[in-house]
Amino acid sequence: MAKLTVRDLDVKGKEVLMRVDFNVPLKDGEITNDARIVAALPTIKFLLDGGARLVLCSHLGRPKNEPDPAFSLKPVAVRLSELLGKEVKFVPAAIGPEAEAARASMKDGDVVLLENVRFYPGEKRNDPEFAKALLGNATLFVNDAFGTAHRAHASTEGVTHFAEKSAMGFLIERELEYLEGKLENPEKPFVVIMGGAKVSDKIEVLSKLMEKADTFLIGGAMANTFLAAEGYDLGASKIEGDKLDLAREILANAKAKGVKFVLPADVRVTMKFEDGAETFCTAPFAEGGKVPEGGMAIDIGDKAIEEFSAIIKDAKTVLWNGPMGVFEMDCFAKGTKEIAEALADSSAISIVGGGDSVTAAKKFKVQDKLSFCSTGGGASLELLEGKVLPGVGALSDKCCCCKQK
Ligand SMILES: Nc1ncnc2c1ncn2[C@@H]1O[C@H](COP(=O)(O)OP(=O)(O)O)[C@@H](O)[C@H]1O
C-alpha cells in the first residue's frame, strides 16, 4: 500500500514533528561528515516553505538511555543553521517543560531541534508515553530518517499511533524508489556485487537477490569463505570456518537457479596486515594458485578485477554492497577502487547499498557518477532482504484519508 508523503500534507500554521537521522560522525565536537544533514534538507525546506512550525528530532550514536554530553545534537543545530541560512533553535531536552515552552513559542516557518531522543529509556523501548510526549501538540508526523527506519523506536514508529497523519519525507521516498522500485523489475543484465566482512551478515540478502539477479560478483572477506568452501587453500585469510556448508549451499542454489556466481579468479595477498605492507597476487586458483602459509587475502586480485570490470561494463543494473578488500588502507584498496571506477564508467543504473561501500565510493570520488548511494547501512540491507521497515510500515496509507492514524 502506498504511503503518504509530505506532498500530501497541509502543514501551514501546524506544528509538525519530523524524525531525521542526524547520526553524524563527530570528532572533538566537530562534525566530520554532514551528508546526513544535507540529505534531510529538501524535506526540511519544503515544510518550512509551506509554513510549518517544524520540530526536528533525532538520535546520535548509542548513549546509555541517559543524557551524555558526548552525544549531544547541539553541534548539529549549528551546522543545520548554517546550511539553512536561518536560526535553528536547539532545545537541550526532547520532552518536558523546556521542550514544551520552546515549542509553544514557535511561529510559522520556525524550526527547533530537540536533544538526542536516546537520552531517554522510552525511545528504544518504544514506550507509548514517551512517544506521546515527543509528539506533544504536533498533529502531523514526518519521517525522513531512512538510516533508522529499520528500528521500531518511539520516534520512528511509536509516534505514528498518536499523530493524525504520518508521512514520509523526500529522502525516504528516494531510498525506496531505488532500493525497492528500481530493483522490482531491474533492467537486465542485473549484476549484484557483494563484498565486506562476513557471509553470515549477507545470507538473507543473497537469497533474496538470487530471485532477480543474473550474476553475482563476490569479493571481500566473504569471497574467502566461498573459495575455502570450494576447497582452495586460503592460508591465514579471514574466513568464517563454520559457514563453509552454508557457502556450498548458496553455490548449489545459484547453480540450480542458473544464476552466475563469480568468485575472484585470484586474490591479492599480504604477509603483514599493516599500512604500507607489500602485496602480491596469487596465480588464478583454477591454475593451481593458493595463498601461501601465513599469507592473508586482503583484496581481489588483478585477474578478478579484469573479469569483474568486464561484467559490470555489460550490465544494465548494478547493485553494490560491501567492499572488495580492506579499502581503508591504501595498500589493500586497489580492487575496491577499480570496481568503484568500473561502476562509475558504466552506463548501468548503479545503486550502492549503504555502509562501507558508500564510504568507499566517496573515498574514490565516484559518488557523483553513480545513480544512487543509500544513506542507511542496516536499513538498506533489511530493505534488500525484503523486510518492511517499521518506520515506513507505520506511516499512514495514502487511501484512507488519514483520519485513523
Ligand atoms: N579480504 C578481507 N579481509 C579482511 N577484511 C576485509 C576483507 N575485505 C573486506 N574487509 C573488511 O570488510 C569491512 C566491511 O564489511 P561490511 O561491514 O560487511 O561491509 P558493508 O558495510 O558495506 O556492508 C571493511 O572494514 C573491510 O576492511
Ligand SMILES: O=C(OP(=O)(O)O)[C@H](O)COP(=O)(O)O
Ligand atoms: O548509522 C546508522 O545505521 P548504519 O550504520 O547501519 O547506517 C543509523 O543512524 C542507525 O543507528 P543505530 O544502528 O544505532 O540504530
